[in-house]
Structure formats: C-alpha cells, structure tokens
Amino acid sequence: MAEIVIVPDASSAGALVAGMILELIDARPDAVLGLATGSTPLAVYRALAEGARGLDVSRVRGFALDEYVGLPEGHPESYRSVIEREVVTPVGFDPRRIRVPNGAHETIRTAGAEYEDAIRAAGGIDLQLLGIGTDGHLGFNEPGSSLASLTRVKTLTEQTRRDNSRFFDSIDDVPLHCITQGVGTILRARHLVLLAFGEAKADALRAAVEGPVSASVPASAVQLHPHATVVIDEAAASKLDRAEYYRYAYENKPDWQGL
Numbered sequence: 001m002a003e004i005v006i007v008p009d010a011s012s013a014g015a016l017v018a019g020m021i022l023e024l025i026d027a028r029p030d031a032v033l034g035l036a037t038g039s040t041p042l043a044v045y046r047a048l049a050e051g052a053r054g055l056d057v058s059r060v061r062g063f064a065l066d067e068y069v070g071l072p073e074g075h076p077e078s079y080r081s082v083i084e085r086e087v088v089t090p091v092g093f094d095p096r097r098i099r100v101p102n103g104a105h106e107t108i109r110t111a112g113a114e115y116e117d118a119i120r121a122a123g124g125i126d127l128q129l130l131g132i133g134t135d136g137h138l139g140f141n142e143p144g145s146s147l148a149s150l151t152r153v154k155t156l157t158e159q160t161r162r163d164n165s166r167f168f169d170s171i172d173d174v175p176l177h178c179i180t181q182g183v184g185t186i187l188r189a190r191h192l193v194l195l196a197f198g199e200a201k202a203d204a205l206r207a208a209v210e211g212p213v214s215a216s217v218p219a220s221a222v223q224l225h226p227h228a229t230v231v232i233d234e235a236a237a238s239k240l241d242r243a244e245y246y247r248y249a250y251e252n253k254p255d256w257q258g259l
C-alpha cells in the first residue's frame with residue numbers, strides 16, 4: 001500500500017515534498033516532474049521556489065496533469081497560465097521544458113496521443129504530484145474512469161465544476177471538458193506523491209487509500225503503485241481507520257528507506 005504521512009499542516013507538507021523534489025533534482029538535474037494544479041500543491045511550489053534559490057534547475061522537465069478544453073490562449077485560469085504563474089516563474093524552470101496538454105479545440109482529437117508520445121520520449125515521469133477531488137478524481141479522471149486510461153478528453157462532473165468555480169466568475173464559466181493524463185498514464189510514473197488537506201477531502205481520501213481499488217474512485221489506483229507517498233494534514237486524515245498505524249510506521253521508519 002501507499003505510505004501515508006500525516007503532517008500538522010499544508011506548509012509542513014510543502015517543505016517535506018519540496019525537499020524530496022530538490023533531492024531528486026540534485027541526483028538528476030534533468031528530472032521529469034509531473035505537475036498538478038489546483039490549490040493543494042501550492043505549498044509545495046512555494047517551498048520549492050525558496051529551496052531552489054541559487055540552484056540551477058534549468059534542465060528540469062515537467063508535464064502538467066491536465067488542462068481545460070477550449071479556454072482562449074492566455075486565459076488566466078488555463079492550467080498553462082497557472083503552471084507558468086505558480087511554478088515555472090517562481091521556481092525558475094525553463095518554460096520550454098514544461099509541457100501542458102493542449103486544450104485547443106482545433107487539435108483536440110490528437111492532443112492526447114501527442115502528450116503520451118512526449119512523456120514517453122522524455123523517458124517517463126520521475127515524480128508525479130497529485131491532488132484528489134472531493135469526488136475521488138485523480139487528475140481529471142472522474143469516477144468511472146478506466147484504471148488503464150491514457151491521456152484523453154473527459155467531461156467534468158457538476159461537483160468538480162462547482163468546486164473549481166471559485167477560480168472563475170461563475171460555474172457557467174468552468175469548461176465542461178478537459179484533457180487529462182489517464183489513470184494508466186499516472187500509474188507509469190516512477191513515484192506518486194498524493195497530497196490532501198482539509199476536512200472536505202477526508203471522505204475521498206479514506207475511499208482512495210482504505211477502500212477497494214475501483215474505477216468508481218479513480219484515486220484508489222494509488223494502491224496499485226509500488227512507490228506511492230500520500231502526504232496529508234490531520235483534517236484530511238480524520239476519517240482514516242488506520243491513522244494510528246500510519247503515524248507509528250512513519251515514526252519508526254528506518255532512515256535508510258527515505259521517502
């Protein structure tokens with residue numbers, strides 16, 4: 001199963017995960033990162049921007065998890081813009097090495113296969129950051145998504161559009177479609193790091209890590225991965241049956257194991 005690490009708050013999680021990423025970049029300056037958007041990973045990106053100060057991160061490559069379909073180029077809430085604003089610029093990555101799925105209508109039919117080719121050509125993703133939707137989605141793989149799926153267009157649920165309407169003027173402005181790495185794409189990454197903060201995520205998180213593996217809860221696919229780390233705060237952990245065991249295992253973890 002995934003290793004569950006319960007931390008006091010999002011900023012401790014940010015420091016922990018940014019440390020893992022910096023170690024990876026130190027060992028492999030052209031590491032390939034999988035980048036999530038949304039609110040959850042922001043603490044990681046902030047800590048990464050601080051930790052990367054003075055380091056050469058210009059060779060790092062990155063692939064965003066997903067993108068909305070049909071937003072005009074340069075729209076501030078397109079994930080291309082968000083990744084540039086929250087990650088690429090503050091951390092100092094080379095924007096030419098950071099890819100986001102192409103959500104343009106004109107080329108959408110082939111955009112998924114192209115993205116898969118690009119990830120393959122980069123040698124795969126070393127570390128994939130992930131959040132979780134309140135409906136259990138992973139990337140934008142909504143409940144029911146095949147656990148073997150690859151990058152493709154999906155229809156967002158009402159719940160996801162409602163959750164994400166905070167970034168737009170109204171729910172009507174949230175696109176109906178997205179292009180997302182598939183669950184199968186995500187499972188090919190060498191290390192998964194799933195983050196969740198706040199009580200609103202507690203049910204989805206419990207279903208993902210302690211429930212059955214099922215396409216009905218796409219985030220439960222992390223249970224299939226040989227190297228998955230789940231970093232959560234107390235509120236997100238509040239509904240877990242085995243929280244005490246996870247704490248005990250982490251406290252007694254042999255140093256040599258690393259994260």
Ligand code: F6R
Nearest residue numbers: 036037038039040131132133139
């Ligand atoms: C973002 C993504 C989504 C989010 C999830 C949680 O790239 O793929 O799965 O991680 O919707 O969103 P936040 O972090 O805003 O609660």
